Amino acid sequence: xxxxxxxxxxxxxxxDKGVEKxxxxxxxxxxxxxxxxxxxxxATLDDLEDALISSxxxxxxxxxxxDRLEKRVARDKFxxxxxLQQIMxxxxxxxxxxxxxxxxxxxxxxxPAKPHVIMxxxxxxxxxTTTIGKLAHLYKKAGKNVMLGAADxxxxxxxxxxxxxSERADVPIIQQGQNADPSAVAYxxxxxxxxxxxxxxxxxxxxxxxxxxxxxxxxAKIKRVMGKVVDGAPHEILLVLDASxxxxxxxxxxxxxxxxxxxxxxxxxxxxxxxxxxxxxVSNELNVPVKYIGVGEQIEDLQVFERDGxxxxxxxx
Amino acid sequence: xxxxxxxxxxSAVQSLKGxxxxxxxxxxxxxxxxxxxxxxxDVNLEVARRFTDEVKERVMxxxxxxxxxxxxxxxxxxxxEMVKILGxxxxxxxxxxxxxxxxxxxxxxxxxxxxxxxxxxxxxxQENNRNPILAAADVYRPAAIDQLKTLAGEIDVPVYSIEQKxxxxxxxxxxxxAKSLAxxxxxxxxxxxxxxxxxxxxxVAEIKSSVEPDEILFxxxxxxxxxxxxxxxxxxxxxxxxGVVLTKMDGDTRGGAALSIRSVVEKPIKFMSTGxxxxxxxxxxxxxxxQRILGMGDVVSLVEKAQQEYDEKQAKxxxxxxxxxxxxxxxxxxxxxxxxxxxxxxxxxxxxxxxGKAVEDADLSEDTFKPxxxxxxxxxxxxxxxxxxxxGTRRRRIAKGSGTSVREINQLIKQFxxxxxxxxxxxxxxxxxxxxxxxxxxxxxx
Ligand SMILES: Nc1nc2c(ncn2[C@@H]2O[C@H](COP(=O)(O)OP(=O)(O)OP(=O)(O)O)[C@@H](O)[C@H]2O)c(=O)[nH]1
Ligand SMILES: Nc1nc2c(ncn2[C@@H]2O[C@H](COP(=O)(O)OP(=O)(O)O)[C@@H](O)[C@H]2O)c(=O)[nH]1
Ligand SMILES: [Mg+2]
Ligand SMILES: [Mg+2]
Numbered sequence: 001x002x003x004x005x006x007x008x009x010x011x012x013x014x015x016d017k018g019v020e021k022x023x024x025x026x027x028x029x030x031x032x033x034x035x036x037x038x039x040x041x042x043a044t045l046d047d048l049e050d051a052l053i054s055s056x057x058x059x060x061x062x063x064x065x066x067d068r069l070e071k072r073v074a075r076d077k078f079x080x081x082x083x084l085q086q087i088m089x090x091x092x093x094x095x096x097x098x099x100x101x102x103x104x105x106x107x108x109x110x111x112p113a114k115p116h117v118i119m120x121x122x123x124x125x126x127x128x129t130t131t132i133g134k135l136a137h138l139y140k141k142a143g144k145n146v147m148l149g150a151a152d153x154x155x156x157x158x159x160x161x162x163x164x165x166s167e168r169a170d171v172p173i174i175q176q177g178q179n180a181d182p183s184a185v186a187y188x189x190x191x192x193x194x195x196x197x198x199x200x201x202x203x204x205x206x207x208x209x210x211x212x213x214x215x216x217x218x219x220a221k222i223k224r225v226m227g228k229v230v231d232g233a234p235h236e237i238l239l240v241l242d243a244s245x246x247x248x249x250x251x252x253x254x255x256x257x258x259x260x261x262x263x264x265x266x267x268x269x270x271x272x273x274x275x276x277x278x279x280x281x282v283s284n285e286l287n288v289p290v291k292y293i294g295v296g297e298q299i300e301d302l303q304v305f306e307r308d309g310x311x312x313x314x315x316x317x
Numbered sequence: 318x319x320x321x322x323x324x325x326x327x328s329a330v331q332s333l334k335g336x337x338x339x340x341x342x343x344x345x346x347x348x349x350x351x352x353x354x355x356x357x358x359d360v361n362l363e364v365a366r367r368f369t370d371e372v373k374e375r376v377m378x379x380x381x382x383x384x385x386x387x388x389x390x391x392x393x394x395x396x397x398e399m400v401k402i403l404g405x406x407x408x409x410x411x412x413x414x415x416x417x418x419x420x421x422x423x424x425x426x427x428x429x430x431x432x433x434x435x436x437x438x439x440x441x442x443q444e445n446n447r448n449p450i451l452a453a454a455d456v457y458r459p460a461a462i463d464q465l466k467t468l469a470g471e472i473d474v475p476v477y478s479i480e481q482k483x484x485x486x487x488x489x490x491x492x493x494x495a496k497s498l499a500x501x502x503x504x505x506x507x508x509x510x511x512x513x514x515x516x517x518x519x520x521v522a523e524i525k526s527s528v529e530p531d532e533i534l535f536x537x538x539x540x541x542x543x544x545x546x547x548x549x550x551x552x553x554x555x556x557x558x559x560g561v562v563l564t565k566m567d568g569d570t571r572g573g574a575a576l577s578i579r580s581v582v583e584k585p586i587k588f589m590s591t592g593x594x595x596x597x598x599x600x601x602x603x604x605x606x607x608q609r610i611l612g613m614g615d616v617v618s619l620v621e622k623a624q625q626e627y628d629e630k631q632a633k634x635x636x637x638x639x640x641x642x643x644x645x646x647x648x649x650x651x652x653x654x655x656x657x658x659x660x661x662x663x664x665x666x667x668x669x670x671x672x673g674k675a676v677e678d679a680d681l682s683e684d685t686f687k688p689x690x691x692x693x694x695x696x697x698x699x700x701x702x703x704x705x706x707x708x709g710t711r712r713r714r715i716a717k718g719s720g721t722s723v724r725e726i727n728q729l730i731k732q733f734x735x736x737x738x739x740x741x742x743x744x745x746x747x748x749x750x751x752x753x754x755x756x757x758x759x760x761x762x763x
Pocket of ligand 2: 127271
């Protein structure tokens with residue numbers, strides 16, 4: 001559990017000394033104030049609320065979590081602090097959806113389709129290309145034949161960037177250069193993956209803000225053409241979210257899901273102090289699992305998402 | 318169109334009607350609404366708390382309730398308070414007494430530093446006749462130097478870079494290079510770094526101490542959430558920056574992080590970055606951001622963008638036509654071309670937080686205009702000038718010629734008539750921009 005240690009040991013900087021309570025040991029405090037009761041007092045709820053809001057969970061989801069907690073407490077009653085912690089974790093964990101069996105997160109797992117095509121989408125600068133580099137490395141290490149497609153032909157030097165990652169991961173890349181038609185690149189990539197018998201294809205796309213209609217339509221087209229080469233491709237569409245993003249991530253997730261049916265989330269930059277709490281609401285409302293987390297800029301810095309660990313980290317444990 | 322905070326405040330205050338004055342108890346609900354709106358806009362929890370406490374202080378015991386319009390009065394207090402925190406005055410970036418002026422760009426990964434560096438170079442070159450050089454001091458990220466070189470190539474600005482992975486050296490040598498080439502400005506693009514990464518924070522501190530920049534800008538993604546205060550504070554402690562740049566403001570984020578940052582570090586916000594293209598840069602206007610945080614949309618920016626594409630002379634001619642009822646389908650066609658030139662309209666409308674759904678329903682893509690253009694192109698000049706003569710036979714002929722249906726033609730003519738009417742009433746109010754502003758009915762329009 002490397003990343004947990006990393007997250008857990010991190011010192012929360014205090015916004016305003018004397019005002020902000022340390023998040024460390026929040027559960028202790030809650031435990032003390034409500035042990036043996038069948039209702040949680042207001043002060044406890046306030047503490048909990050603060051912890052969730054400060055982690056970007058958002059007002060709506062925070063209220064939902066607290067409602068669930070209150071219901072459980074009224075029904076089950078709890079005695080010990082351990083039990084309360086347990087209940088709270090369970091309630092939050094329940095909002096985070098699980099992976100589908102045909103889209104396993106483990107790198108050595110078998111895929112039903114060959115090639116298994118994964119398209120990576122998201123707004124600008126969240127870490128799409130880096131995530132592809134890391135995924136390529138991990139799939140390759142697990143013995144898979146990997147191929148990359150450079151369908152971000154828009155951003156300056158985006159193709160060069162992915163090319164460097166393909167060298168680092170030692171996997172082939174299909175590219176047509178800057179300003180080429182991204183759909184054509186995606187088509188090419190899947191076609192050559194098919195003929196070369198690749199196991200996994202990772203297709204990079206240009207970052208785009210979800211409120212730009214024409215760019216979103218372009219994304220839908222990139223997706224569509226891949227299905228013409230391989231049935232059911234892309235088999236996964238991963239939306240990359242930056243952990244430091246606030247409530248706008250929900251709009252992002254909604255818009256991307258509308259145009260391309262996002263199947264999973266990647267939460268990047270968790271090596272900072274941002275907690276990425278927005279994924280709870282996103283996962284719950286859009287019914288998509290969080291699959292991976294990014295914890296640094298190096299090729300090894302990607303991990304399969306673990307719900308328990310994430311929830312613990314939310315409370316600074 | 319969408320629910321904003323002002324309407325919430327108004328309805329909350331409505332329920333206080335008849336009460337003599339504002340008290341701790343009767344104001345609680347309204348304060349909660351405001352706080353929630355701030356949190357939804359990503360204002361940091363503690364900052365939101367302090368903010369609502371201050372607002373409460375100001376309205377308590379005041380005679381807001383007895384004013385003609387207590388809701389608006391209250392909203393104005395909230396708005397004014399926010400503008401005050403965001404910074405009332407605009408501040409420019411420093412110019413060195415002895416050139417070159419050295420500008421250091423820093424921030425988290427992916428926040429938009431490289432793009433902004435190139436935008437700033439373009440801006441200084443075009444607006445202030447400066448001769449900048451860009452320093453490629455991001456020596457880590459794959460293809461970072463290529464990225465900067467590509468962007469710089471577009472605006473014909475030189476880039477200084479070296480093979481070695483030594484950011485401090487790049488910065489220093491770029492400054493010497495500027496001196497020897499008599500270039501007056503050095504913009505140093507640095508690698509993205511996390512505020513908790515000690516080694517990287519030391520590096521940027523070292524760059525600072527070795528080139529002694531005249532201006533240090535901290536680049537922040539406008540979509541940042543609660544953590545913005547932590548990063549801004551840490552960067553401020555390490556490099557004591559002079560100003561903040563908000564990027565990706567072309568999204569539909571409310572941008573509350575800006576309020577958080579302003580409250581914890583007292584540094585002005587200097588620019589807003591509004592797109593991926595190098596001309597997408599604008600000065601910072603606190604009033605517009607306040608409206609956006611309050612969920613009212615950046616209406617003024619929209620109007621401005623529309624106006625930019627609007628030639629004064631043409632506007633006058635058009636206005637004359639409208640008032641004298643001479644506006645015809647030829648003019649209508651011209652207007653469509655103008656709207657199309659403004660860029661994707663849905664992009665514009667999309668800048669309004671909460672308008673996302675409305676945009677979708679309206680389906681405002683470029684294709685929207687294709688059938689309209691086809692129809693008008695299939696008309697005779699006479700028909701374009703006098704749409705009244707379009708009888709059934711003519712409409713059937715046009716439908717055939719344009720590959721549309723009579724229904725679509727009927728619809729177009731209806732729309733045209735409506736637009737004519739609207740424009741006429743707008744022109745009575747003065748210029749188009751003012752009219753657009755009037756339409757939005759801003760509670761605090763100036
Ligand atoms: N929509 C939009 N995209 C932007 C804006 N500014 C930058 N971007 C995009 O955001 C992404 C990251 O921008 P960069 O300029 O590379 O950011 P950076 O801070 O230099 O990133 P690193 O060097 O990776 O830390 C790119 O895809 C840019 O095109 C903006 O104002 N609006
Ligand atoms: N600290 C940290 N930085 C990351 C992580 N993932 C990506 N980055 C950095 O974020 C920036 C943007 O990443 P990039 O992959 O180019 O984003 P894209 O525009 O979405 O393709 C780069 O500077 C990356 O090095 C992460 O998990 N942690
Ligand atoms: Mg990329
Ligand atoms: Mg950069």
